[in-house]
Amino acid sequence: MDNAHTRLSLAACIRLLHAEGILTYNGHISVRASEDNHFFIHSLLDPRSDVLPENIVLLDLDGRVVEATEGRKPPSEFHIHSEIYRHRPDIHAIAHTHSDAAIAFTLVSDNPLSVMRADAIHWSDGVPVHPDPTRINTSKKGKELCETLGAKSAVLLRSHGAVIVGSGLLNIFMLAIHFEENAQAQFLASKLGELKPLSSIEIEALKNSSSPEFYVHYANKIWSYYVSRGQKKGVIPKTWSNKLL
Numbered sequence: 001m002d003n004a005h006t007r008l009s010l011a012a013c014i015r016l017l018h019a020e021g022i023l024t025y026n027g028h029i030s031v032r033a034s035e036d037n038h039f040f041i042h043s044l045l046d047p048r049s050d051v052l053p054e055n056i057v058l059l060d061l062d063g064r065v066v067e068a069t070e071g072r073k074p075p076s077e078f079h080i081h082s083e084i085y086r087h088r089p090d091i092h093a094i095a096h097t098h099s100d101a102a103i104a105f106t107l108v109s110d111n112p113l114s115v116m117r118a119d120a121i122h123w124s125d126g127v128p129v130h131p132d133p134t135r136i137n138t139s140k141k142g143k144e145l146c147e148t149l150g151a152k153s154a155v156l157l158r159s160h161g162a163v164i165v166g167s168g169l170l171n172i173f174m175l176a177i178h179f180e181e182n183a184q185a186q187f188l189a190s191k192l193g194e195l196k197p198l199s200s201i202e203i204e205a206l207k208n209s210s211s212p213e214f215y216v217h218y219a220n221k222i223w224s225y226y227v228s229r230g231q232k233k234g235v236i237p238k239t240w241s242n243k244l245l
């Protein structure tokens with residue numbers, strides 16, 4: 001995938017997640033560039049609802065701008081992304097959200113975010129809560145966040161949001177949707193009665209029933225659905241469709 005293609009698809013991904021309320025005036029999505037020590041992320045001030053390919057900046061892992069249109073700067077929390085890419089070579093895309101549903105699970109002591117929905121088995125080894133509620137705006141804070149994340153697939157930030165890590169742009173789009181759905185499901189179920197998260201036996205059965213290829217097709221299906229819906233609603237221009245992933 002060339003840089004122009006990546007910029008356009010990332011811009012679409014950000015607009016679509018904003019339309020779903022997963023990104024708001026805050027939050028960001030990044031994707032590792034073909035050059036492993038570079039990554040794409042949208043700029044500091046451009047609204048998530050209207051991101052254009054030229055609003056996407058290319059950074060190195062020290063946060064230096066490699067490529068950007070004039071006046072575009074990275075978000076102050078780019079350290080979330082740069083430090084995770086530095087510490088986790090297996091990660092190729094990252095979503096940072098300020099989702100209300102996710103934050104709620106950092107504000108209670110006896111209701112940890114659990115695997116409620118079948119689509120949430122990616123987080124069966126748990127979602128740790130990073131204790132620092134301040135913005136991750138230094139490399140030191142980024143490294144501390146990496147320590148909390150460890151080898152897991154997501155981390156909550158106390159009173160702040162969530163960071164979800166994935167293998168690529170379509171994968172992180174799917175994971176951002178599923179993470180939000182799972183947090184919402186737990187929030188909703190907690191109003192009905194005692195929570196019954198999926199058991200380790202049920203999770204194992206779900207894992208055994210879905211191959212890695214399934215998740216590639218699933219991510220494509222979800223992406224196609226939201227792209228089609230987004231175009232009908234005017235979230236992304238129709239002219240982008242045949243140039244997207």
Ligand SMILES: [Zn+2]
Pocket residue numbers: 026027077096097098135160161
């Ligand atoms: Zn944040």
